[in-house]
């Protein structure tokens with residue numbers, strides 16, 4: 001009886017310890033993976049973002065953000081923040097993106113942009129989305 005209880009308790013605490021370690025390991029992995037992140041304290045600027053967007057993204061996603069024959073529109077519910085968070089923009093620019101929503105093919109990484117540039121562009125896209133009620 002007594003022995004069984006000790007066993008159960010030990011087993012439990014071991015399990016919690018394992019869970020706890022796993023959580024820490026997962027957390028470290030996320031940081032070590034080095035997700036592209038804008039500088040702390042950056043104030044993303046939509047006007048700056050618009051310029052960068054027009055130079056780097058408009059050829060496919062459209063100068064009016066309505067897409068082209070090479071890429072999808074951002075003024076579309078698929079790209080609302082709850083479905084494609086800002087990190088999706090960082091990752092798409094850095095790593096490219098496999099076609100999965102549309103038939104345009106894959107997006108290649110876009111070189112020459114840092115995470116701050118992407119944050120400016122994302123703010124621009126978000127402000128245009130809000131104008132047409134995509135929130």
Ligand code: HEC
Nearest residue numbers: 056057060071088089092097099100101102104105107110
């Ligand atoms: C050569 C064409 C092209 C250019 C240039 C381009 N994209 Fe894309 N982009 C695509 C295509 C194609 C997709 C894939 C759509 C799909 O899911 O089928 C895509 C997808 C995306 C996605 C969605 C990723 C996801 O997680 O689903 C984001 C965000 C994105 N692009 C941002 C950008 C930004 C920001 C730029 C400019 C820095 C840019 N793209 C430049 C063609 C392009």
